[in-house]
Amino acid sequence: MPKFRYTLASFILGLLVSMGALAADPVAVNPSHPERYVVVKGDTLWDISGHFLRDPWRWPDVWHVNSQIANPHLIYPGDVIVLTYVNGQPRLTLERGSLVKLSPRVRSTLLDGAIPAIPIDAIHQFLTRPFVMDREAMESAPYVIAFDDEHIIGSNGVKAYVRSIDSEDNTQFDIIRPGGPYKDADSGEILGYEALFVGSGALIRLGDPATVTLNNIEIETTKGDRVMPIAEEEPLETFYPKAPGQQIFGSIIDVLGGVTQIGQYHVVVLDKGAGDGLEPGNVLAIDHRGETVKDNVSKDPKDTVTLPDESAGLLMVFRTFPRVSFGLVMHATRAIHVLDRVHNPE
Structure with missing residues (x-):
C-alpha cells in the first residue's frame, strides 16, 4: 500500500x-x-x-x-x-x-x-478494498468452485479454480466473502452488503474454470468466495475536516475490525452515504440513542417513555459508498453503540 x-x-x-x-x-x-x-x-x-x-x-x-x-x-x-x-x-x-x-x-x-x-x-486497511457492494454486483462476480490437490480450503500458494473469469484484462484480484446486509436503522431498507476481504489472487490460466494462485490470505478461502478485479484508483490521501454541506441525520449500523465495544479510533458504518451528501472529511456528532423504559410508577402497566438522546462523541467520515459510509471515531465521551445517532456538529 x-x-x-x-x-x-x-x-x-x-x-x-x-x-x-x-x-x-x-x-x-x-x-x-x-x-x-x-x-x-x-x-x-x-x-x-x-x-x-x-x-x-x-x-x-x-x-x-x-x-x-x-x-x-x-x-x-x-x-x-x-x-x-x-x-x-x-x-x-x-x-x-x-x-x-x-x-x-x-x-x-x-x-x-x-x-x-x-x-x-x-x-488504512479500509481505504481501498470493496467492503460494500450491491447484491447484483456480488451475485454476478466470479466465484471459487474448488481447490487444487484436494484442498478443502485455500491458503497462500494454493491454486483456486474460479468460474466466470472470461478475460485476461485483469490478472490481479481481491478475494471477498459475501456478508450480511447493511440496513437503514429506522426503515430497515437494505442499503448494501458487506464484502469481507479474504485475500488476493493472481490469474495463471484462463478457462472454465480459470486458475488463480492465492496470496496475501488473511482468512482461509472457501468455496463460494467471490473474485473481484483489484481497483486501480489511488486511495484518498488527504482529508479536509469540515461539517457536511447539508443536514445529515443517520445512525451507526455496524462496527468494523472485530470489536464489540465502540470507542476512540474504532471504525463504524453509517446508514448515510454519498447519495445523502456525505463526503470524506465530514465531521459528525454522535448521540447515544435514548432507550425506551417502562414507567413503573404509572398505573398503566404498558406505559413507557423514551429517554432523550445524549452526546457521546465525534467521528470523521473517511470513505463513502452510494448509501453507506465508514467513519473513524475521533472522540468518545461515553460508550458508543450500534444504532446510536449521528448528525451535523453544533
Whole structure:
C-alpha cells in the first residue's frame, strides 16, 4: 500500500477550496489551552488542535495562512505551535527556531516524519478494498468452485479454480466473502452488503474454470468466495475536516475490525452515504440513542417513555459508498453503540 501524505497545506487549502472561505462562526478555544505547544512524535493535527480549540476539527479556521504562498511548511516533531489573538479572534502560528512565515518551496516528494491529520494506522486497511457492494454486483462476480490437490480450503500458494473469469484484462484480484446486509436503522431498507476481504489472487490460466494462485490470505478461502478485479484508483490521501454541506441525520449500523465495544479510533458504518451528501472529511456528532423504559410508577402497566438522546462523541467520515459510509471515531465521551445517532456538529 502506498505511503500517505498529509501536508498542512492540503489540509488547509483543500478546506478553503471546498468551502469557498473560512467559516463565519466564531471558533471557541479550549478553556485549558496552553499558549505554546511543542509537537511530539505520534501527534496528529487533530490532537494538536485539541490542545487549543474546543472543536479540534476547526483548526483550519484559525491557522494563519499566507495567501501569497501556495504551500506552508509541514509540521514536524519539535515545531512549536503558538496561540495569539488578532482582533479578538484566536490565531495559531508555527515557530521553527524563530517565528517563520510560510515556505515558498513546493514539496512534491513524500516526506517521512511529518504530522498526519488523523491516525492513518486506524483506517488504512479500509481505504481501498470493496467492503460494500450491491447484491447484483456480488451475485454476478466470479466465484471459487474448488481447490487444487484436494484442498478443502485455500491458503497462500494454493491454486483456486474460479468460474466466470472470461478475460485476461485483469490478472490481479481481491478475494471477498459475501456478508450480511447493511440496513437503514429506522426503515430497515437494505442499503448494501458487506464484502469481507479474504485475500488476493493472481490469474495463471484462463478457462472454465480459470486458475488463480492465492496470496496475501488473511482468512482461509472457501468455496463460494467471490473474485473481484483489484481497483486501480489511488486511495484518498488527504482529508479536509469540515461539517457536511447539508443536514445529515443517520445512525451507526455496524462496527468494523472485530470489536464489540465502540470507542476512540474504532471504525463504524453509517446508514448515510454519498447519495445523502456525505463526503470524506465530514465531521459528525454522535448521540447515544435514548432507550425506551417502562414507567413503573404509572398505573398503566404498558406505559413507557423514551429517554432523550445524549452526546457521546465525534467521528470523521473517511470513505463513502452510494448509501453507506465508514467513519473513524475521533472522540468518545461515553460508550458508543450500534444504532446510536449521528448528525451535523453544533
